[in-house]
Amino acid sequence: MRCRLCDSDRLLSVLDLGATPPCERFLTAEQLDSPEPTYPLHLRLCEDCLLLQIPALISPEDTFTEYAYFASYSDSWVEHARRFVEESIRRLGLGAHSRVVEVASNDGYLLQHVARAGIPCLGIEPSVNVGAAARERGVPTLSAFLDRTSAAAVRRDFGPADLVVANNVYAHVPDLLGFTQSLRTLMAETGWLSIEVHHALNLVGLGQFDTVYHEHFQYYTVLSAARALATAGLAVVDVEVLTTHGGSIRIWAQPESVASSASSRVRDVLAAEERAGLHGVDGYRHLAEQARSARHQLLHFLLDCRDEGRSVVGYGAPGKGNTLLNYCGIRPDLLEYTVDRNPYKHGRFTPGTRIPILEPAQIAKDRPDVVLALPWNLEPELTEQLGYIKEWGGELVFPLPRLHPAVG
CATH class of the missing domain: 3.40.50.150 (Vaccinia Virus protein VP39)
Structure with a gap:
């Protein structure tokens, strides 16, 4: 790999997230028994021009x-x-x-x-x-x-x-x-x-x-x-x-x-x-340790919920959420399903982790104990949208930048 800005070969490893499927390749039910290709997800820094980048392993097409x-x-x-x-x-x-x-x-x-x-x-x-x-x-x-x-x-x-x-x-x-x-x-x-x-x-x-x-x-x-x-x-x-x-x-x-x-x-x-x-x-050298720490914190929380018998579902199916789920190894045993407002994703499954994606109304129907918001960058919007889960004592949780419950 060479830097795509300055063509330098001096690329420093910053964060290696393993191999994951492309984050927007949501699976249909018919695809669940088929092989799913994965690609390395490895962030590097050009030591000459300081551009952060990953290898171009898939094309925009x-x-x-x-x-x-x-x-x-x-x-x-x-x-x-x-x-x-x-x-x-x-x-x-x-x-x-x-x-x-x-x-x-x-x-x-x-x-x-x-x-x-x-x-x-x-x-x-x-x-x-x-x-x-x-x-x-x-x-x-x-x-x-x-x-x-x-x-x-x-x-x-x-x-x-x-x-x-x-x-x-x-x-x-x-x-x-x-x-x-x-x-x-x-x-x-x-x-x-x-x-x-x-x-x-x-x-x-x-x-x-x-x-x-x-x-x-x-x-x-x-x-x-x-x-x-x-x-x-x-x-x-x-x-x-x-x-x-x-x-x-x-x-x-x-x-x-x-x-x-x-x-x-x-x-x-x-x-x-x-x-x-x-x-x-x-x-840039501390990013890998930050990622490991966030993964351990989230997994401890989800495992504790499972041991305590608390039901956990997700909200949203964004690209960033699929990086999080795959890096942390979270599957339906820890996150029963997630929901999304986009009808295109309904009835499909998250890439790699195979978590079902349902309509948002499913949350009110099932009344889960915990809702994990995957698009954490929309915290104010989602805190307002999901305020109704307080009616049954539900807890809204955001995984990053640190694991924390919704405020308000």
Whole structure:
């Protein structure tokens, strides 16, 4: 393996999670007796450019041609997108004369707000089933992967974009250099690029090991993201620290020819990363021990529940949850089933651990003693949604960054 940003062969092992199936390959009942392929899940750090990355063992085509994740099933994520669109319209002066392109636009969760504002927009979404849902919502969507060819075609047919949005996709591309150049191709000469991505400062500092899975090929600090964007002549101008996905960053970039100096917020986040040791290799060395500690704590809790006769079910079937379940070796003897709001997953089983996925109404029907929330990054939303389990004395528990019960 060589670094996909700088081509160095000096890659330091940071976290080895063993071999797991791809996190979005939910099984049907008919597939339970068939072999299930697994792939190593091994996080490494380039000692030269400091990009965190895993080997590209599966292709985006394997994962995203048909996809199980529909963003609109998270109320808080749709609201997050609405606020972003409103703030971007004010910040950039967007209007009917502008053009907005979103890469990996999913089911139109974000661009629906752009369209309602009367701003011409286009989504580029590789998953055919998810893109169809966006078009049903009235969001123009191209079913394609972003690469140099599709980027050139979109620029020619739709025009250069005043704003290109790339939320939670910059980690999903093994051809990092080609993808970055394609983002630049979409942009007008004075255009803006907004990227949201999970911040490696939280991944490493808080031991969020379950955010590592096969469709995430790399993990960014502001430092490594700026180095990647610079390969296409893009400069980081501003950064916002977000609470989404357990702690993310929103990076604002422009072509170097028109970009202003980096804001004080960029300097502040870079300084925080440096204080945490992430501008060298030492700050990454404790992540493996954090993961082992979290695994032992969760398993002790589930084993105690079993010994005490307390019933435990899950809530949610996110990608991160499948990393957690597989790394911890949690199966239906410890987690009877999980539920999810996405009908696509109902009647299927989690990859590797074969835990049934049911409709959310099953929780109220069975009244379990404990509900383990797998999308722990949505704690405020889920604490409110699942408040009803208190009616029978049920306990809502979140596994990370440390095992803890819901507050409130």
